[in-house]
Amino acid sequence: MADPIPDLKTIQIFYWTATLGSFSRAAEHLNTTQPAVSHRIAALERAFGLTLINRGTRHLSLSPKGHELLGYAERLLRLHGEMVGAMTVPATQSGSLRLGVSETIVHTWLTAFIDRMGRTYPGVAIDLSVDISPAMRDALLRRDLDLAFLVGPVTTPRLVNVPLGRFSTAWIASPRLPIAAGPVDLADLTRHPIITFPPNTMPHTHLRDLLAQADLPPLRLYTSASLSAIIRMAIEGTGIGAIPAEVVRSEIDRGQLRVLDARVRLPDVTFVAAYENAPDQGLSAAATQIALEVAADWIAMNPGHGNP
Amino acid sequence: MADPIPDLKTIQIFYWTATLGSFSRAAEHLNTTQPAVSHRIAALERAFGLTLINRGTRHLSLSPKGHELLGYAERLLRLHGEMVGAMTVPATQSGSLRLGVSETIVHTWLTAFIDRMGRTYPGVAIDLSVDISPAMRDALLRRDLDLAFLVGPVTTPRLVNVPLGRFSTAWIASPRLPIAAGPVDLADLTRHPIITFPPNTMPHTHLRDLLAQADLPPLRLYTSASLSAIIRMAIEGTGIGAIPAEVVRSEIDRGQLRVLDARVRLPDVTFVAAYENAPDQGLSAAATQIALEVAADWIAMNPGHGNP
DNA sequence: AGAGGTTACGGGCAGCGTAAGGATC
């Protein structure tokens, strides 16, 4: 009845080798050397007495039994991660979380999120980077990020999407800009430059579609990857901002900006937390829970916005 | 991203410590020493930063978190065992299986079972012991057996029961015994000694109940733990055997014994495979599958008996 | 005093990393 127990570490190494399709990439991912990976895979195959990975030139492929094992490996690692997550008291959890966020999040509840993360997981270091959503999507897929709060959904089966809330995009302008107080239509708006996010972002695409349909004078569409820059330009009367009203709440309160009452509404923008659907992303999942709470709190404190 | 991986072996040690309620018993079960168990449990608690096991005097108890972990541990070990079972090609499986069987099984399909096990799992050594069912039940619970084919069901949540087939108990006698050919009733039967299994076995109990209800002359109930001895006595006319007809098929064919046409039928006896419901009993489960097949084959080759 | 758990210590070996050796494009 003596149990020959193939180590979890071996299973983990197999999992990542199979998933990443390369011994060396698996080694890199697991902070070890390529020979170590090679060894353990060989040992695993020897233990089972069968071939798991066909070493094709250039690319690896899994044998039928290899595929079978991969299924078990994922379930096993996920269950293990769940167990560790359930047992580890948050305060003692350590590690690092490479987090990417949209600037919109920075201007709404990021501070609250960082605060609560710091209090809940004092041992976790957050590596923050702010970027536009498409860039973060790529970074997630490249595994340069563990978690991102971005405009979604991100339609890739490899990523988990968790909705965090909706922002309504509004037309924002300086009160000094000569625009009627009552409902204005598209022609009135486009007399001024429209300032929004860079190409390939969702607000930009929506805006392009909207303005392409109408028969309008030559369009001036200013873009900036920096939300602050957009806000600054709007305040200074450079043009009309097409951004979530929520991020300029204080400027509106101070009278530096106002929300225009336009006949044409811009589509809402949904923010999601996205992270790789891998067995070792327990911390990302936990952080997403915190983000959900923080986002809900923020919505409660900023009535009239976010999820209905 | 660096994963602190609590070893499966640690989980296994925790599982058995919790299950057996003692460090030393766990050590014994896992073929290691008690300090090794102590160390790893301590290390596990240190890793999680919490107490899992309350070292009460005389008896251990689990903390709430310990209970939680036990649940995960069982799922994890079971999944792992399943994985190993699925990956290991049977021919390379090794180990030993402590098997207990009722003598009835010996006289029916045990040989076929041993044959097929030997062919399917050439690396597995079977330690066979033949005994009466109650004794085997206790042996299973004492973990002196891994698997038993016995009269069931065994009503203990700790054991898995898998029905293997039903045998109808019959009245068997030598043709030389002066008994009418037509239907006979209880009084006719009890003029002779009744020979059956020892006290505490199911056939014996049934027989006692049956005969206690009737108003009969002094009863001579001979018992033997050896089925062969019962058969021998029946053949020699010592008495009437109350045993499954299936086990004396050849004697009946040779005319040494005949099945009496009695008005009173004895209850069927159900055989089951029973083994402990623990994560490391994959081999027992596999052997039970073999037994199911063999029993089904045997029933097919001996029409009129077994499962309808 | 004895059963059962903890602590202390030395030694074996698994598994890691470095480095050199194929194979394939």
Place this chain on the structure above:
DNA sequence: GATCCTTACGCTGCCCGTAACCTCT
């Protein structure tokens, strides 16, 4: 020759087992 996997080899450090100690009945 560049890339990727395998093989060789020495070494570290983990973990095990022995043994002595502690504690409670």
